[in-house]
Amino acid sequence: MPETPTLLWYRRDLRLSDHPAWHAALERGGPVIPVFLKDEGVRMLRTAPAWRLGLGVGHLAETLAEKGSRLILRAGPAEHAISQLVEETGAGAVYWMRAYDPVSVERDTAVKAALKERGVEAESFAGHLMFEPWTVETKQGEFYKVYTPFWRAVKDRDVETPLSTPSDLAPPSEWPESDSLADWALGAGMDRGAEVVRPWVQLGEGAAQSRLGAFMSSKVEGYDDGRDIPSQDGTSNLSENLSLGEITPRQCWHAGVRAEEEGKAGAGTFLQELVWREFAYHLMWHTPRLLYDNWREEWAAFPWNEDERRSEVIAWKRGRTGMAFVDAAMREMYVTGRMHNRGRMIVASYLCKHLMCHWKIGMEWFEDCLIDWDPASNSMGWQWSAGSGPDATPYFRVFNPETQLDRFDKKRAYVNRWIAEGQKSPPDEALAYFDAIPRSWAISPDDAYPDPIVEAGEGRKRALAAYENRDF
Numbered sequence: 001m002p003e004t005p006t007l008l009w010y011r012r013d014l015r016l017s018d019h020p021a022w023h024a025a026l027e028r029g030g031p032v033i034p035v036f037l038k039d040e041g042v043r044m045l046r047t048a049p050a051w052r053l054g055l056g057v058g059h060l061a062e063t064l065a066e067k068g069s070r071l072i073l074r075a076g077p078a079e080h081a082i083s084q085l086v087e088e089t090g091a092g093a094v095y096w097m098r099a100y101d102p103v104s105v106e107r108d109t110a111v112k113a114a115l116k117e118r119g120v121e122a123e124s125f126a127g128h129l130m131f132e133p134w135t136v137e138t139k140q141g142e143f144y145k146v147y148t149p150f151w152r153a154v155k156d157r158d159v160e161t162p163l164s165t166p167s168d169l170a171p172p173s174e175w176p177e178s179d180s181l182a183d184w185a186l187g188a189g190m191d192r193g194a195e196v197v198r199p200w201v202q203l204g205e206g207a208a209q210s211r212l213g214a215f216m217s218s219k220v221e222g223y224d225d226g227r228d229i230p231s232q233d234g235t236s237n238l239s240e241n242l243s244l245g246e247i248t249p250r251q252c253w254h255a256g257v258r259a260e261e262e263g264k265a266g267a268g269t270f271l272q273e274l275v276w277r278e279f280a281y282h283l284m285w286h287t288p289r290l291l292y293d294n295w296r297e298e299w300a301a302f303p304w305n306e307d308e309r310r311s312e313v314i315a316w317k318r319g320r321t322g323m324a325f326v327d328a329a330m331r332e333m334y335v336t337g338r339m340h341n342r343g344r345m346i347v348a349s350y351l352c353k354h355l356m357c358h359w360k361i362g363m364e365w366f367e368d369c370l371i372d373w374d375p376a377s378n379s380m381g382w383q384w385s386a387g388s389g390p391d392a393t394p395y396f397r398v399f400n401p402e403t404q405l406d407r408f409d410k411k412r413a414y415v416n417r418w419i420a421e422g423q424k425s426p427p428d429e430a431l432a433y434f435d436a437i438p439r440s441w442a443i444s445p446d447d448a449y450p451d452p453i454v455e456a457g458e459g460r461k462r463a464l465a466a467y468e469n470r471d472f
């Protein structure tokens with residue numbers, strides 16, 4: 001008797017290669033029906049991540065169609081949509097790749113229980129991470145709160161070899177109905193920004209593999225220093241693709257290990273950076289409050305400004321603080337959908353320390369604007385910067401956005417690339433910012449560049465006083 005179909009439920013794993021759920025579905029036998037849901041998780045996404053997801057899903061649908069398969073789209077709460085599809089297709093199994101954030105975990109647990117109750121096989125697979133959060137623990141059986149011991153605990157582990165791309169996708173003879181992706185309008189909120197950011201997007205697993213290849217052949221050697229210079233394209237840029245599972249961390253890891261064996265400087269550091277991502281997930285899974293509350297709970301008593309309407313918050317969001325490094329980085333984000341890691345650290349430190357604003361304001365703004373938005377890395381990065389996270393930067397480390405310029409943008413190549421005001425012939429990238437931002441901001445390249453809203457020295461003094469006088 002032929003096997004019943006398997007529903008292959010796609011989420012943040014938009015690829016065919018190194019996809020354990022696909023392999024399991026094909027091994028089970030019977031046809032495979034790939035599905036993507038506009039469910040509670042998708043509805044929660046903010047502007048740029050939702051837009052980028054829409055592009056990724058569209059690209060995946062095309063790839064599947066080229067291979068004789070199809071991506072079935074359905075909207076609604078996951079439990080209901082999956083159960084409806086099981087009903088319509090007679091599927092005997094539903095397979096998916098695991099997610100680790102609390103909303104997904106709750107959703108998946110409910111879906112699994114409902115499927116099992118009606119006698120449908122439900123199985124999830126690992127792949128978004130190399131080291132599942134519960135598999136790494138200290139000698140005392142606890143989770144790690146500091147990166148370096150976490151790194152030591154995992155660095156010599158065997159990371160499974162990536163799986164190949166399946167060639168026959170076992171399509172069914174009859175397909176269920178599908179929504180139209182265009183009708184979902186996942187990118188609606190992007191408005192004018194979509195056209196500006198689109199050329200910077202590298203979509204799909206083919207592009208991700210090319211990025212990885214290019215990084216390993218020409219950039220990894222110089223990564224140790226290059227990764228700190230925001231005017232250079234010295235990093236892999238893979239966060240965009242890792243975020244949606246267009247490439248897997250183990251594919252990156254194995255490429256890094258090969259580069260290290262070939263004696264390429266920088267490969268070891270790249271592997272350590274990949275493990276920062278794992279560490280972020282480890283923390284999020286063990287302490288989900290990382291996403292929405294001070295990881296160190298005593299920081300609730302810190303006198304953060306939480307009012308987003310204040311003029312300094314508006315200036316920060318618009319890249320008009322008068323601090324060139326901060327403003328350049330914010331504008332890079334509006335134009336490219338991404339921001340260099342040094343920029344992220346500087347704008348976060350500036351918002352939380354110089355401007356004394358709550359890290360949640362910045363975290364949520366990034367969540368609105370980043371196409372590589374990742375719940376775990378974003379919240380860990382913000383809490384690290386603010387001082388409220390585990391393994392956070394010490395309170396007295398206040399990035400000085402002016403001296404940082406002298407260290408990391410000596411020739412001002414980065415700020416000139418992104419800030420048009422004051423330049424006779426600004427480059428296209430700097431001008432693109434004015435096309436990306438809402439018209440209501442009413443900013444023009446002919447405006448004068450603002451004076452600092454807070455002087456670097458004054459802001460630092462104020463921040464240190466508040467941090468030193470806290471009574472916890």
Ligand SMILES: Cc1cc2nc3c(=O)[nH]c(=O)nc-3n(C[C@H](O)[C@H](O)[C@H](O)COP(=O)(O)OP(=O)(O)OC[C@H]3O[C@@H](n4cnc5c(N)ncnc54)[C@H](O)[C@@H]3O)c2cc1C
Pocket residue numbers: 227235236237238239240242243270273274275276277278280339340341344345348366370372373374375377378379381382385
């Ligand atoms: C305030 C703040 C917010 C951040 N928000 C995000 C976010 O939403 N999404 C995101 O992917 N990263 C975030 N990061 C981490 C880091 O800035 C980016 O991962 C990195 O800039 C991506 O560029 P890349 O792919 O070229 O990195 P590479 O330098 O090439 O590194 C390779 C990969 O390692 C991982 N990685 C590198 N640095 C870190 C780090 N500090 N933390 C976690 N993983 C890391 C990423 O997956 C990255 O793609 C944030 C950092 C800070 C300080």
